[in-house]
Amino acid sequence: MSRAADRLKVVVNHLDRPCSFVQASTSGENVAYYQPQALRYSFDNDLLSTEQRISYEEDGFLLIKGLVSGEDIDRFRAAFERICRREVQVPGLVVMRDVSIAKSEFVPDQKAISKLQDFQEEPELFRYCSLPQILNYVECFTGPNIMAMHTMLINKPPDTGNKTSRHPMHQDLHYFPFRPADRIVCSWTAMEKVHCQNGCLVVLPGSHHGTLKEHDYPEWEGGVNKMYHGVRDHDPNHPRVHLEMEKGDTVFFHPLLIHGSGMNQTQGFRKAISCHYASADCYYIDVRGTTQENIGQEVKEIAARKYAVDDVTFEDTWAVRGRLVQGDRTNL
Ligand SMILES: CC(C)CC(=O)SCCNC(=O)CCNC(=O)[C@H](O)C(C)(C)COP(=O)(O)OP(=O)(O)OC[C@H]1O[C@@H](n2cnc3c(N)ncnc32)[C@H](O)[C@@H]1OP(=O)(O)O
Ligand SMILES: Nc1ncnc2c1ncn2[C@@H]1O[C@H](COP(=O)(O)OP(=O)(O)OP(=O)(O)O)[C@@H](O)[C@H]1O
Ligand SMILES: O=C(O)CCC(=O)C(=O)O
Ligand SMILES: [Fe+2]
Ligand SMILES: [Mg+2]
Incomplete structure (x- = not known):
């Protein structure tokens, strides 16, 4: 077999932006040639x-439509509502309220919760983190030994008029003191239809090819x-994609x-x-x-x-929250 035949030839006419691997072919189609072994971000596992x-x-x-069933989502929603009603106490859970509410006299009710972390x-x-159909995809990026390191349920509130419901543009790796970055992946599942009006995810495609940037509180x-924290300066001309998704659709993305996400209007x-x-x-x-020193601090x-101790390392805060969901806990 010739070297050329080992390569993957892919017609990429659907691409609407420059692609580093694309060449124009004589037939007028844009084709890209990939050496399979040159794909560094995922594993080949069928x-x-x-x-x-x-x-x-x-x-x-990578967006996968309909990955999580409506039934499962309804169960997650019910569990969230039980937490809001304070029917259950969950060790280690962080319950966050939007800053515009937390800093006011507003009397909080269950609607005041904007985010749960560390569930x-x-x-x-x-159970979300162990869903087999999610782990099958995750394994393509992490390999077989998989830790769930960070969990969130985001309940983006209607904006109070201060635009505080926005999430500034950022790279999640800023928060993570572990590497290599290519063996980390986020799975994010819409629990209902998400669109530009209610603040869907906004991504800068291809930005994962860059390095970790400086992050700060936006002004x-x-x-x-x-x-x-938000990226201190990112190219405002970089193409943006708004990820509109249906309930159960799941996006996997590189750290x-x-x-970020826009305000909820x-x-x-x-x-x-x-x-x-x-x-x-x-x-x-x-x-x-x-x-990352600022976020670590x-x-x-x-x-x-929270734990009323005076010496805890950034690393410890991750090691105690991480849970093995597949394979062996080899290192983290
Ligand atoms: C990849 C991934 C990691 C990316 C991300 O998720 S980025 C966002 C990560 N965010 C977090 O991890 C924040 C976690 N949140 C928390 O730890 C908590 O919600 C806290 C902000 C500490 C508040 O805890 P809580 O138990 O509610 O404590 P208190 O009600 O006593 O408030 C303590 C002081 O914090 C203030 N506060 C509460 N909520 C917020 C807020 N949303 N934004 C800014 N400040 C806030 C609150 O006003 C109070 O301030 P002072 O009165 O002490 O000045
Ligand atoms: N089910 C829950 N489990 C754990 N924490 C919760 C739950 N529901 C709410 N919380 C969080 O518990 C904390 C205490 O709630 P609450 O706001 O009523 O009291 P507080 O923070 O002492 O009040 P204030 O901020 O007005 O002084 C808040 O951070 C709130 O977000
Ligand atoms: O759901 C969102 O708005 C995005 C949240 C996010 O990117 C994060 O918490 O890291
Ligand atoms: Fe993020
Ligand atoms: Mg409080």
């Missing part, structure tokens, strides 16, 4: 088509939620992909459930002296207050 692997390689995200001890919500007049609470996975073979890094301060 689930992803070549087109899907190339799409993740180029864009840094690894809530069996019904954590927003109406205030910014705790720890909602260097620059993304509807009266509903836009819900999504997500988990960040990493290969258990990843290793922790020391963030001192790096761009903030996390340590909050953790020290």
Whole structure:
């Protein structure tokens, strides 16, 4: 077999933007030639088509429609509502309210909760992280030893007029003191229809090819939620994609992909459930002296207050929350 025959030839006429691998062929089609072994962002394991692997390689995200059933989503919603009604106490759970409510005299009710983090001890919500159809995709990016490192249920509230319901453009790797980045992936599932009006995810395709950028609180007049750091400067001319999704649709994305979400201009609470996975073979890094030092310090301060201890490392805060969901807990 010739070397050329080993390569994957893909017609990429659907691409509406420059693609690093594309060449114009004599037939007038745009074709890309890939060496399968040159695909660095995913593994070949019979689930992803070549087109899907190339799409993740180029864009840094992959949207799978209808991956989670309506029944499962309804169960996650019921579990969320039980937490809001305070019918259950969940160890380690972080219940966050929007800054525009947290800092006012507004009397909070269940609608005031904008985000749950760290639901690894809530069996019904954590079931999301172990869904076989999700793990099958996750394995394409992490390999077989899989840790669920970070869990969230986002209940993006109707904007109060201060635009605080926005999530600034950021790279999730900013929060993670483990590597390598290519063996980390986020799965984010819409719990209802998400669109531009209620603040769907906005991504900068291909931005995962860059490095981790400096993050800071954006200078927003109406205030910014705790720890909602944004990329200090990103190219405003980079093409943006709004990911409109139906209930159950799931997007997998790379931790260097620059993304955020707009304000919620509807009266509903836009819900999504997500988990960040990493290969258990990843290793922790020391963030001192790096761009991540600022977030590391903030996390340590909050953790020290929450657990009433005076010395906890950034690494510890991740090691205690991480849960093995497949294979062996080799390192993390
Ligand atoms: C990849 C992934 C990690 C990316 C992300 O998720 S980015 C966002 C990550 N965000 C977080 O991890 C934030 C986690 N949130 C928290 O830890 C908590 O919600 C806290 C902000 C500490 C509030 O905890 P809580 O138990 O409600 O404590 P208190 O009600 O006593 O408030 C303590 C002080 O915090 C303030 N606060 C509460 N909610 C917010 C807010 N949304 N934004 C900014 N400040 C806030 C509150 O006003 C109070 O301030 P002071 O009165 O002490 O000045
Ligand atoms: N089911 C729950 N489990 C754990 N924490 C919850 C739950 N419901 C709400 N919380 C959080 O518990 C904390 C305490 O709630 P609440 O706001 O009533 O009291 P508080 O923070 O002492 O009041 P204030 O902020 O007005 O001083 C808040 O951070 C709230 O978001
Ligand atoms: O659901 C959203 O708005 C995005 C949240 C997000 O990107 C994050 O918390 O890291
Ligand atoms: Fe994010
Ligand atoms: Mg409070």
